[in-house]
Amino acid sequence: xxxxxxxxxxxxxxxxxxxxxxxxxxxxxxxxxxxxxxxxxxxxxxxxxxxxxxxxxxxxxxxxxxxxxxxxxxxxxxxxxxxxxxxxxxxxxxxxxxxxxxxxxxxxxxxxxxxxxxxxxxxxxxxxxxxxxxxxxxxxxxxxxxxxxxxxxxxxxxxxxxxxxxxxxxxxxxxxxxxxxxxxxxxxxxxxxxxxxxxxxxxxxxxxxxxxxxxxxxxxxxxxxxxxxxxxxxxxxxxxxxxxxxxxxxxxxxxxxxxxxxxxxxxxxxxxxxxxxxxxxxxxxxxxxxxxxxxxxxxxxxxxxxxxxxxxxxxxxxxxxxxxxxxxxxxxxxxxxxxxxxxxxxxxxxxxxxxxxxxxxxxxxxxxxxxxxxxxxx
Numbered sequence: 260x261x262x263x264x265x266x267x268x269x270x271x272x273x274x275x276x277x278x279x280x281x282x283x284x285x286x287x288x289x290x291x292x293x294x295x296x297x298x299x300x301x302x303x304x305x306x307x308x309x310x311x312x313x314x315x316x317x318x319x320x321x322x323x324x325x326x327x328x329x330x331x332x333x334x335x336x337x338x339x340x341x342x343x344x345x346x347x348x349x350x351x352x353x354x355x356x357x358x359x360x361x362x363x364x365x366x367x368x369x370x371x372x373x374x375x376x377x378x379x380x381x382x383x384x385x386x387x388x389x390x391x392x393x394x395x396x397x398x399x400x401x402x403x404x405x406x407x408x409x410x411x412x413x414x415x416x417x418x419x420x421x422x423x424x425x426x427x428x429x430x431x432x433x434x435x436x437x438x439x440x441x442x443x444x445x446x447x448x449x450x451x452x453x454x455x456x457x458x459x460x461x462x463x464x465x466x467x468x469x470x471x472x473x474x475x476x477x478x479x480x481x482x483x484x485x486x487x488x489x490x491x492x493x494x495x496x497x498x499x500x501x502x503x504x505x506x507x508x509x510x511x512x513x514x515x516x517x518x519x520x521x522x523x524x525x526x527x528x529x530x531x532x533x534x535x536x537x538x539x540x541x542x543x544x545x546x547x548x549x550x551x552x553x554x555x556x557x558x559x560x561x562x563x564x565x566x567x568x569x570x571x572x573x574x575x576x577x578x579x580x581x582x583x584x585x586x587x588x589x590x591x592x593x594x595x596x597x598x599x600x601x602x603x604x605x606x607x608x609x610x611x612x613x614x615x616x617x618x619x620x621x622x623x624x625x626x627x628x629x630x631x632x633x634x635x636x637x
Contacts, residue, residue, distance in 0.1 A: 281372070283308055286334060288327045289348055293371065298364035301327040303334045303344040304373075315379035317405075318365060319346035320388030321462075329383055332462055336469035340476060342381075345369050352387035352548070362395065378402065381422075381475060385409075385462050386433070396421050405471045408460050409433050410440040419444070423451035424471040428458035430533055432541030435494045438484045445483035453484045457528070460540050493534055500538045509567075516542075516571050543572045550582065559589035570599075577608035588619045596620075597628045609636055 281287055284306040289299035308314055317337065319329035326346030337344045349361035369375060383405035384392030393411060396404045396419075403422030408431055423444070427437040434455070441453035452474045456467045473479040504515055522535035550565035566583040573579055580603035587596035600608075600623070611633065614620055623629040 284338065286327065286330055288330070290368075292364045292368040294368075295364055297349075298361060298368075299326070299348045300365055300368075301330040301346045301348065302369075303330050303337055305338045305341050305343065307341050308343065308373075310374050313374045313376035314341060314343050315381065315402075316343040316345060316369065316373075316375050317381045317383055318362075318369075319344065320350050320362075320382065320384040320391050321346060322352045322385060322387040324348050324351035329385065329462055332465060332468050333383065333472075335465060336472045339469075340472040342472065343369075343373060343375065350388065350391070353551070358391055381405070383407070383471070386460060403475045405468075406437075407462055408437075410437050412436065415440055415443045415447070417447065419449050419451070422475050423449070424474050425451060425453045426463045426467055426471075427455055428461060428463070429455055429528075430457075430459040430536035430540070432460060432497075432537040432544065434537060435490075435497065438490055441484035442486060450481040452479065452482045454482070459536060460544065489530070493530060493537075496530070496534045497537050497541075500534065501541065504538070504542060509571075512568065513571055539572050543569055546572070547579070550586065554586060554589070557589070559586050562586040563590050563592075570602075575606050577603050577606045580606060581608050581610075581613075585617055585619050588623060591622075593623060593626065596623060597626060597632075600632060601628070604632055604635060611636055 281290070281302065281304055283304050286301055286303050288301035290302045292298040292300075305314070317333060319326065319333070321328055324347065326348040328346070330344045330346040333342075333344045336342075345365060347361045347365050349364070350358050351361075377400065379402050380400065381403045382392040382395055382401055384390070385407040386409045389404075389406040389409040390412070392404050393406055395401060397416060401421050403424065405424045405426070407426050408428070410425060410433075413436075425437050425441055427434045431437075437453070441451065444451050452470070454463070454467050454470060456463050458464065462468070470479060474481075500515070500519075504512060507515060516539070519535040519539050522531045523539055525532045546565045546569040550562045550569065553559070553562035553565060563583065563586045566579065566586050569579050570576065570583055580599050584596045584599035584603060587599055600620075620629075
């Protein structure tokens with residue numbers, strides 16, 4: 260009797276979830292997972308969606324947990340193709356456990372609410388989200404992957420039993436990896452489609468995103484990258500610059516970054532501009548990720564070192580200056596923490612609430628310069 264009662268409650272719960280008032284033809288965000296309100300996702304249901312008819316679905320993994328960004332991007336093409344799109348607000352770069360939990364709740368809740376065709380489950384990811392999507396596809400029943408701004412790295416698998424759509428911006432520091440992945444996949448006879456776009460380390464523009472659905476539906480043929488002397492030359496130049504940066508002193512790095520920022524700001528596309536943009540973003544992202552890991556370990560001295568490099572690359576980035584101030588405060592360098600915080604405010608930082616809840620800044624609260632900053636922010 261108890262078992263029958265439990266089953267009845269489960270059926271009623273699933274029916275309630277499926278009957279939830281989810282809009283058609285527009286994005287719902289956030290949709291909280293039933294049973295865990297801390298887990299949520301952005302959701303797009305095409306106008307053609309009907310509860311009794313299973314639909315294909317595209318799950319999206321953003322490296323910063325911005326579920327809505329890819330859902331908004333893919334929604335117009337999904338509307339035409341009849342795809343559901345769901346983007347996790349919890350999966351992000353970092354902890355594998357957090358990623359597994361986020362994907363688990365995303366799958367569980369969407370399957371409870373929606374009619375999904377399990378033979379047509381697709382995954383899209385950007386940067387670290389792309390790497391996660393590819394791992395997922397190699398270990399699960401995934402029909403296709405849209406990998407943006409990151410691929411397999413140097414270990415291209417011998418088999419890829421799913422449709423694979425690779426895309427990267429020509430200014431992306433991971434462009435060389437994506438290009439080489441495509442060449443290697445083609446050498447092994449693994450059908451896929453590689454598409455580049457004007458841009459950097461980001462999700463692709465809407466027309467490029469739309470091509471992925473056409474490729475999955477058989478409306479576009481496979482298309483591999485073509486070997487290019489120009490591309491090989493750019494890869495060699497980028498590698499040389501990254502090695503220069505690695506072994507340069509602080510003053511030498513400042514000079515290198517200053518020259519690269521000038522090349523990166525050129526209005527017309529060129530080899531110099533591409534290399535400069537790839538190098539600057541590569542150094543910035545690498546430094547920011549290493550700083551984040553160091554902060555998680557409470558290794559504030561190394562966090563400062565990495566963030567020093569990041570602000571050299573992006574001297575006008577207010578958030579990075581703020582992170583540097585927090586790291587310096589953690590390293591008990593009050594004077595330089597205040598200098599970084601003043602620079603953050605100068606270039607546009609104004610999040611007083613964020614400062615109020617940051618425990619590492621507590622040791623600055625009684626400083627006159629800190630109080631002056633608060634007044635300036637008003």
